[in-house]
Amino acid sequence: MERVLLEVRDVNKAFGGVITAKNVDMKVMAGEIHGLIGPNGAGKTTLLNLISGIYEVDSGHIFFEGNEITNLPAHKRARLGLGRTFQSPRFMNRASIKDNLELGTDLRNQFTYIQSFFGKKGADFYSELEELMEIAGFTFDWNEHITSLPYGQQKLLEIVRAMLAHPTVILVDEPAAGLNKQEQERVSLLLRKAVDSGMGVVLIEHTMEMVMNICDNITVLNFGEVIAKGKPQEIATNPQVIEAYLGGENDA
Ligand SMILES: Nc1ncnc2c1ncn2[C@@H]1O[C@H](COP(=O)(O)OP(=O)(O)OP(=O)(O)O)[C@@H](O)[C@H]1O
Ligand SMILES: [Mg+2]
Structure with missing residues (x-):
């Protein structure tokens, strides 16, 4: 059952003189929530951007379900089944909740904008x-504008939207930031539901309680380098990880 869905192999990336990925290796299996943690500026979001094709790697390889995707544009990766959410929710703010959810799904399924407005x-x-929606704890009129929802619900909705497209892997960037405990719990339930149906999840998160509770495996980045990999218990007691968190000016 150990099926590798996503593999990052020896990836490097620098912006000017700043090295944000240095020989990074990471494997994400089907059915696992893979935590990607590290202090602020460690290169976590950059790695998600390299995986999803928003940035190009300087060197190295990225494989998705065994096929190399290193040089594919972002939209092609999305169509293959690589979903993501952003550190700040990204919606069409002028559209309703319903349209946002339907369109988000259609982008994967290659409908045009017009088709999806008129198609059933x-x-x-x-x-x-x-x-x-029930897992996310929603009761609302979904014809309302997306902006009428409080921040926490927008963040939950973004995960729902990503899941509705049936991706193989979802990359989630700080889904619990700014959320209360109950909302965080709902994020966990949604992500657990995703992996129970066979997806793989890459979870960037600073909320350590959540990371330790729901991740199956964790990769730790510091200054663009992988400094530790392992099960949550191993990571929590790893001296290098503790040093990285205590040594920097981070908020974890
Ligand atoms: N487009 C870019 N141009 C120049 N530098 C960038 C760019 N994107 C990221 N960086 C730099 O790369 C480094 C890593 O940033 P990144 O956003 O990946 O960190 P992070 O681990 O996600 O941090 P946080 O936990 O604060 O979200 C930072 O020094 C950042 O300033
Ligand atoms: Mg980030």
């Missing part, structure tokens, strides 16, 4: 949506 979704879409 199947019953499956709505029953799945309902199920995810």
